[in-house]
Amino acid sequence: MERKMLSQIPFLRKNKEQLITLAILIPLALLFLFPVLLVLYNSFKGSVYISNEPFALPDKESFVGVANYLVGLKQSGFFGALFRSFFITVSSVLLLALASSMCAWFLHRMGGRVSRILLGVLIIGMVVPFQMVMYTTTFITGKLGLASVYGMPLLYLAFGASLSVFILSGFVKGIPVAVEEAATIDGCGVVRMFFGVVMPLLTPALITVSVLNAMWIWNDYLLPYLVLGSDNRTIPVAIQLSMTGAYGSTNLGGLMAMLIFSMIPIVIFYLFSQKYIIDGVSQGAVKG
Amino acid sequence: MTRLWQRRFFPLFVLPTLLCYTLLFLVPLALGIYLSFCRFSTVDNATFVGFENYLKVFSSGDGFLRSMLFGLGFSILSVICVNLVALALALLLTRRVRGAGIFRSVFFMPNLIGGIVLGYVWNLLVNGILSNFGVDITYRASYGFLGLLTLNIWQLGGYMAVIYIAALLAVPKETLEASRIDGATPWQTLLFIKLPLILPSILICGFLTFTNAFKMFDQNLALTGGAPEGETMLPALNIFNTFYGRVGAQGIGQAKAVIFLIIVALFSSLQFIRRKEEEPLGKKNALANTLPAKK
Known part of the structure; x- marks a missing residue:
């Protein structure tokens, strides 16, 4: 009762x-x-x-104690890998954000058949699995002399442009043309228009795109493995190689430490950008 | 905006992206299709051989067909398991429980971590359990299969849950209220109101899970490496091994990649067709519908 x-x-x-x-x-x-x-x-x-x-x-x-962490850092040049991963991720993400937003905005404002065709061609990148091009891309990258840490941002621009342009296109369509027309009448040039008017309006979308790109590039294994090889390892490559390398039995303690090392930056990153990641995911954008 | 305006700034705005995309993606794509009809060990010594490579893919018996079937089974089971778990998580997390944000973060966390790292994390876990029985994950193909499936559920469950949460929160409050007044039980509400209303999201997540599972590489490489004897190999790993593990088989590898591309592309384009029928979902879902998994 x-x-x-x-x-x-x-x-x-x-x-x-x-x-x-x-x-x-x-x-x-x-x-x-x-x-x-x-x-x-x-x-x-x-x-x-x-x-x-x-x-x-x-x-x-x-x-x-922290003995494993010391071993892990020394093992297979992990310290260099950490630095390399940082450099490649940051520079690629910035380049992708800049280049693909410029591209998306310009193509949409340009209009006409050419821009429709180009946008269509850019979409192809989203349905092609990496295995299809891994051999030939590695070959051409070598021929062009881009098989270095400094060439990686260009490669990530090539492979990330599809998704980034696609997501940004949705937001570019949402910017009222009237805003840009008003700026033009006030004598604003194209370049200043983009950096002064359009880019600030695109900021939330740019952050979402960048966060998704950062997660993909930081964790990517195959592209850096094929292009940079074992001399210039990134973190995932260093982990994989230390497991399969010619070291005989693997140092498990060192491996554990390397796994933790690779997770810490991305978890910290997540704590700061959680909102944008969740936004990106619920919009259906997908990690690499 | 005048035509002149366009021509002058086209090189600055569009060309950098277009150039990289063309040189490093489109050209390799075309070259790859051409090379699938060639015999070669480096690109420079390619000789045209017609469909020879394609015939060899199926006659050479290096397990490509098996890896396709393995991938198909793995993908279908992943679609079912991942989405059941994700739906359950989403339903729990939309019950306005305290700290829902923290729980969501915990469930989403596996997605932050790269496939290679995930593979070794699970390697430790699965082998730790199996060592009690004196075996490890390479002992039997079914162990590897279950290991990959569990890993996939663990990784993608929280990811898909985020999409389901967004969909569930978009179910109109009035509809739920009306059903409650009409005396619907929670199960009835779920089956006849919530699920039909979030059907578009269920289909999206189904497609995403399928393509993600079918194209999986990193986790496969790190968790089982295909052991035992290539029985737990997914197509992507089989293609990789053909390219880099066998001398003179690059042509066959490239032919396999083309077959793989056709299957994946067919599946991805199914999503585009579906989107056209399903337009009035609101912008967010329509956008989500068009985005196939990357890589």
């Missing part, structure tokens, strides 16, 4: 619902976190303990 009455008070009923939902969500969340947590706490254990008892928490015997 009393219970029934209590449940009729909306506040308590709502609370009960919340509790049930939380009771499902919390274990689920822990389940989702577990694989990463597993790597995290294993990164403080000695290699033997990682392979023998991967699920055991570090204890007095197995705990090695």
Whole structure:
């Protein structure tokens, strides 16, 4: 009797619902976190303990402090990889944002058959799997002398332009032409129009596009592996090569540390740009 | 805006992107199609051989057909499992629970991490479990298959959930209210109101999951590497190995890539056709509909 009455008070009923939902969500969340947590706490254990008892928490015997991290940094030039990944990601993302927004805006304002054809041709990039062009792109990149860390931004522009131009096109269409006409009447040139009027209006879209591109490029394995090879490894390449390289048995502790190292920057990045990532995803844009 | 205006600034605004795209993507694409009809070990010594490579793809017995079937099975099961999990997560997270944002972040987190890293994270986990039985993931193909599937659910579940959450929040409050007044149970509301209304999103997520799974490479390479004996190889890894693991088989690899391209492109274009029928979804969904998975 009393219970029934209590449940009729909306506040308590709502609370009960919340509790049930939380009771499902919390274990689920822990389940989702577990694989990463597993790597995290294993990164403080000695290699033997990682392979023998991967699920055991570090204890007095197995705990090695930050030794794995020091090994990981030295192993296969990981420090250079970290730096290289940063450079390639940042410069590629900036180039993509600039070039593809200029391209998207200009083609839409230009109008006519040529621009429609060019936009159509740009879409092709979204349906072609990388395996189709990996051999020939690597070949031509070599011939053009672009097979270096400095050539990578151009490659990412080529492979990222489709999606970036496509997403930005949607936003360019949303900018009222009247704004630009008013600026033209006031004597604003094309270049100043783009950088002074259009780009500020495109900022939210540019951030969304850049965030998606950053996640793709930071994590990309195959393109840097094929173009830069093992001499100029990025982080994913360094991790893969350290597992398959001619080192004999792999240093598991070092691997754990490298995995954590590769995750930290992207998680920090996510904390700052969460809103834009979620926006990008719910618009259906897809990571690489 | 005058014609003169266009011509003068075209080189500045469009040419950089167009040039990179043409030289580093379109030309390789055309060259790749041509090379699939050639025998070669480097591009310079290619000799035209007609359909020889295509015939060899199916007669050489290096498991390409098997990898296609493996990929198909993997993709279909992924579509079902990933989307069931994602829908369940989305329904839980739209129940206006405290801290929903934090939970969403946790479920989404696997998507931030690259495929290679994910593969090794799961390698540790799966082998840790299997070592209790004295085996590892390369022991049997079904272990690798299940490992890849679990990884995919874990990775894409939170991603698709974000799309479903957006769709569920767009279901009109009045409709839900009306159904409640008419005495619909929660299950009835879900089956007859929510699900039909978010059907477009379900189809989008289905397509995205399928193409993502079918084109998967990094996770496959890091988790199983195709072991045992190439039985857990997805098409992308099979193509890669043909190119870089076998001498003189580049032509066959390129022919495989063309076949792979045709299948993937067919699937992606299905989405475009669907979009035309499904226009009145609001701009956001219409946009989402047109975007196939990259790579």
